[in-house]
Amino acid sequence: MPDPTRTLTLANGLHLTLRHAPRLKRAAAALRVHAGSHDAPVKWPGLAHFLEHLFFLGNARFPLENGLMRYVQALGGQVNASTRERTTDFFFEVPPAAFAGGLERLCQMLAEPDLSIEHQRREREVIHAEFIAWSRNPQAQKQFTLLQSVSARHPLGGFHAGNRHTLALQDPAFQQALKGFHQRFYHAGQITLSLCGPQTLDQLEQLGRQFAQVFAPGKRAAQMLPPALTRTHTGLVFTHESLPEGAYHALELLIACLSDSRAGTWLDALRQRGWLQGFEAELLYAFAGQMLWHIDLKLVEHACSEQARDLLHGWFSFIRQADPAQLNAEFSLLQQNQERNASALELARRDSAGQPFAALDAQGLVALRAILEDLPHCERGQWQLPAPDPLLLADSPHTQARPLPAGLSVSDLLPEARQYAAVYLRWQVPAPLHQPLYDVLDRALHPLKERCRRASLQLQFSSAGECWQLRCSGQPAAVVRAVECALAHLISPDDWTLPTEQEPALIPIRALLKQLPDALLGPTRMPKPGAMLDQQTLDDAWRQSHWHGLAVGFDAATLQSLGAVLHACPGQAGAPAAVPRWHGRRWHHAQVPGTEHALLLFCPVPADQHACGRLLAQLLQGPVYQRLRVELQLGYAVFSTFRQLEGVGGLLFGVQSPHATQAEILNHLQTLLRQGVNLDPAARQALAEQFDEMAMANADVAEWAWQTHLATQTDGLPALRRSILMTQQADLDDLSGALLNAQSNWLCLANAPAPDGAWH
The missing domain is CATH 3.30.830.10 (Metalloenzyme, LuxS/M16 peptidase-like)
Incomplete structure (x- = not known):
């Protein structure tokens, strides 16, 4: 059953959306201000982003030590904000009992900020540090280059992050512009506030009315229309003009089709040729009928990029000619899975953006047709739409009853009613080829990871010390099916070539976090020179390995299905090894x-x-x-x-x-x-x-x-x-x-x- 929702406009002009989701254990608020970096004065790049930062430094009612950031963190919740081209979003998630306190702080800090020069001086240095990190980040610079591919007159090609030089605090004109931007856009008429949680709709409405009244009344200010984008499809960057309403949702469906790597799709065609390393499609910009999106396609060195692009255009043509009802049916299943697995924060953010988890309506199908008509196409490739993915099915797999393996422990911490389960499997593999074998297996799992991601499952395979770990979580029945597929790939991988692609560079602190488990467990044994990677080597490694695992959140029937699947688990079942110990610093x-x-x-x-x-x-x-x-x-x-x-x-x-x-x-x-x-x-x-x-x-x-x-x-x-x-x-x-x-x-x-x- 879909969640009950309610929308209303308050007397001061604020648009309020409410969602009652009784399955949730947390409550979330997402507040969208319909103004962003492109609405700030051109003379002061970064002003909108700077203002977003200043809000979190507290005000007279809630100073920094009692402000939203500290309040939410003390409760183990989530809080953040984001300044985009035409919108600014603020959002948090906390236990329901603390929701009123968070909502009051959020509304107060935006309606009555402390814009003192002391706060500004302090936060400008933080903005400048972000700018330095941004300027050194290859991924950020790549995206900036993509945005500059549009018309030189369009603000997308400009600089909007802000730094020490563009935020001229000493200039009275800057101070006037900062206060003017807040007065023009941070009033009720510019705001959509979305509340989501296990509370009733009436309770959520009462909270919204109580705390949103702090915003000054107003009407929605018109945002200046941008100049035209460059109407070219350069490489894998796609631009659109004058799209009808529903275009964002329609693009979601198209990206769902593009990201499908099962047999008969264009990603499968690339993989069959041995060309595919990675794929990601991303919306870069959408406003007033304009849309800019990009396909980040990573191919091996020997791949023919021109043929890969032709295959993409052929897939576009196939999608144009496909039955929209069939496309929409699978998209509906995907959206239902995403909604069932979404957190309170994810639901609130979707609601504040006006992007519910749903199949395309009539207007969305019109928008999909407009996008497809606007894309390059050719008659290339042999295509077919895959059947609905079994990972989207909610019923338990039919398996023969067998006792649970000795290595599997079962936790009852998560009640069955949560409809969320997780399986952890951990192998100790003391093999000299531990890391190269892991690389092969991780590569073999990539297609399944893509399927799981589309089906709102989380599938992770990691290595630390001499241990390999598989984790799968999501809807219980889908978890069992995904684990069964994963074990088959781990026992007998389809491809024995080592990955050659390099992962995207992380900022230093994130790269350190990724290495922390290895540092805790210690290094693995190095392989002998000239050692061979083959099925026999893997079989030997599995024979030497010991495994144990944990199942959380399964009912009796699904747990029985999981037990049957785990009888194929390689290695010898056992108990957890002793936790790592070291002495000294x-x-x-x-x-x-x-x-x-x-x-x-x-x-x-x-x-x-x-x-x-x-x-x-x-x-x-x-x-x-x-x-x-x-x-x-x-x-x-x-x-x-x-x-x-x-x-x-x-x-x-x-x-x-x-x-x-x-x-x-x-x-x-x-x-x-x-x-x-x-x-x-x-x-x-x-x-x-x-x-x-x-x-x-x-x-x-x-x-x-x-x-x-x-x-x-x-x-x-x-x-x-x-x-x-x-x-x-x-x-x-x-x-x-x-x-x-x-x-x-x-x-x-x-x-x-x-x-x-x-x-x-």
């Missing part, structure tokens, strides 16, 4: 792209002190952000949290800075740890309330169950809540002191060598 110098200084500090906490460690991490979040991000302005990438990795729990700090060295960052973190924290009973209570199945996202519940399984911990969520509530100031002081002890087992992962001899 370790420094790993990671070779990652990027020139900015980046550092991760992981401080393990004994299992019986995890409750205290979580509270300590929670109380440190504010001081770390305030000192490093606000006062010292080290950079925009600053975080601190408690994290469980590979069964090891601990405090995790991360900083990326354009000017502070890794040694300086580490000194700042040690200083903050030495200062300690003061116990806040309200924060303790709020943290304890986060560890309730009803308050946690389904994926977080499954991950918590898996990490405690790896750590062989038997205590459940109620015990963790009790331990948090029993934590006292003395416990926090003792743990802080133990962490600062020179013998504490810290792990530092950085893109530079260790600063002195205290690390090994």
Whole structure:
């Protein structure tokens, strides 16, 4: 059944959309202001983005330490904002009981911001740090180049991020423009506010009416129409003019067709030729009937790009001639799966953008025809529309009843009513060809990963130390089908060629996060020179391997189907291995792209002190952000949290800075740890309330169950809540002191060598 929804316009002109989704455990708000970077004065590039940042620095009603960012983070929620060309979005997600407090802070900070010059000076440096990182990021520069392919008169080709030089704080004209932009666009008539959660529609409406009245009344201001885009399809960049309403939704259907890599599709044709490395289609811009989108097609070096483009045009022609009802039927299944799996935040953001999860209506089909008529086409290739994907089916697979394998544990943390399940399978593979074999298997899983992504499933295959791990989550029946397919590929891959493509470069701090599990578990054995990769080698590796796993969220019938599938699991079933241990302080110098200084500090906490460690991490979040991000302005990438990795729990700090060295960052973190924290009973209570199945996202519940399984911990969520509530100031002081002890087992992962001899 679709979620009940309601739309209304308040007396002040604000457009309110409401969605009651009783299956959700969190509530979310998404507020869209119909104004963006292209609506700001041309003289002041970055003004709209700058204003978005200033809102989060607090105001008289809710200063920074009690503002939306701190409020949501303290509750373990999500909060962010985004400035696009013609819109600016603000959004957050929290437990339902805290929703009113978040909504009040969101509306207050936008309606009555503090635009003091002190706030502006501080945040301009953050904007400039973002600009430096953006200018050095190859992916960002590639997208900027794509945007510049349009007409020189169109604002898409301009610079809108802002930096120290374009944000002229000392100029009275800039200050007037900043305040004028806020007055013109941040009133009720420019705003769509979407609320989504398990609350009733009446409860959501009451909250919307109560807090949205802070916005000044007004009518929607007309946004200046842009000049024409260049009407050419250069390479794989496509532009459209004068499209009818529903074009964005129609493009979603077209991209769903383009991203299908099953037999008979154009991606399958590329893969059969051995040409395909990767595919992604992205909408770059849409406003007033204009649309700009791009296909990022990665081909192997020997591929013929001209023939690949001809095949694409042939696929366009085939889609033009296909039965729209058949296209729309599969698209409807895809949309239904996305809606069932969407979080409160995803639903609220779709509603605020006017893009519901649904099949195309009559207007959308007209828009699809207009887009297809506008695309290049030719008669090339032999095509067919694949049958509906079994991964989209909701019924349990029919399998012969068999007992669950000895290596599989079952958690009852997620009730069946959630309709969300997760399977974790982990192999210890002590083979000298561990990494090359992993690369082959990961490549073999790529087509299945693409299918899973289309079906709103999450399929991940990862490697850390001598372990391989498969994780699949989503609708329970679909998870069983996906795991069955994945095991078949892992046992006997179709393709034995090693991948040659390079993954997109990550910013340094993200690259370090990706390497952290390997750093925790230690390096794998190097292969012998000249070793062969073949089926026999893989079979030998599987025979030497041991596996264990965890199933979360399955009912009895689907669990039985999963058990039957897992009897084909390679390796010997066993119990989890001991969690990794090390002594002393370790420094790993990671070779990652990027020139900015980046550092991760992981401080393990004994299992019986995890409750205290979580509270300590929670109380440190504010001081770390305030000192490093606000006062010292080290950079925009600053975080601190408690994290469980590979069964090891601990405090995790991360900083990326354009000017502070890794040694300086580490000194700042040690200083903050030495200062300690003061116990806040309200924060303790709020943290304890986060560890309730009803308050946690389904994926977080499954991950918590898996990490405690790896750590062989038997205590459940109620015990963790009790331990948090029993934590006292003395416990926090003792743990802080133990962490600062020179013998504490810290792990530092950085893109530079260790600063002195205290690390090994």
